[in-house]
Amino acid sequence: MSEEYNAVIVEDMNMKGMSQALNFGKSAGNNGWGTFLRMFEYKLIFLGKQFLKIDKWFPSSKTCSKCGNVKEKLKLSERSYKYECCGIEIDRDYNAALNIKNIGKEMMEY
Ligand SMILES: [Zn+2]
Structure with missing residues (x-):
């Protein structure tokens, strides 16, 4: 599948959102994920692609993927998250994955 992409972007610590977004499912769970990465x-690198890592302190779940507004609080129990700034309601892991994707795009431009 990596043939189609010039870069792969991962968040350094919290891989959950990204792994779900990429459909790795449960097989890429906590223990196997580091080795897999x-x-x-x-x-x-062998294929000449870029591998980008996002800072682990980036508040990917708290940031609105649409406008970049960062919420101060986000409970772990809030699976679906409402971003009042844009009025969107979105799965928090999906939102985080979108943010990671956006940041990766910015990184690629430099
Ligand atoms: Zn917003």
């Missing part, structure tokens, strides 16, 4: 990274 390392292998993936080597493969991408």
Whole structure:
């Protein structure tokens, strides 16, 4: 699948949103994920692709993927999250994945 992309973007610590967005499912769970990423990274470099890591402190779940507004509080129990700034209601992991994607795009432009 990496043939189609020039870069793969991952968030350094919280991979949950991204792995769900990419449909890795449960097989890429907590323990196997780090190993999987390392292998993936080597493969991408071998193929001449870029591998981008997002700062682990980036508030990907708290940031509105539409306008960039950052919420102060987000409970872990809030799975679906409402961003009053834009009036959108979106799954928090999906929102986080969108933010990671947006940041990756910006990084690619430099
Ligand atoms: Zn917004």
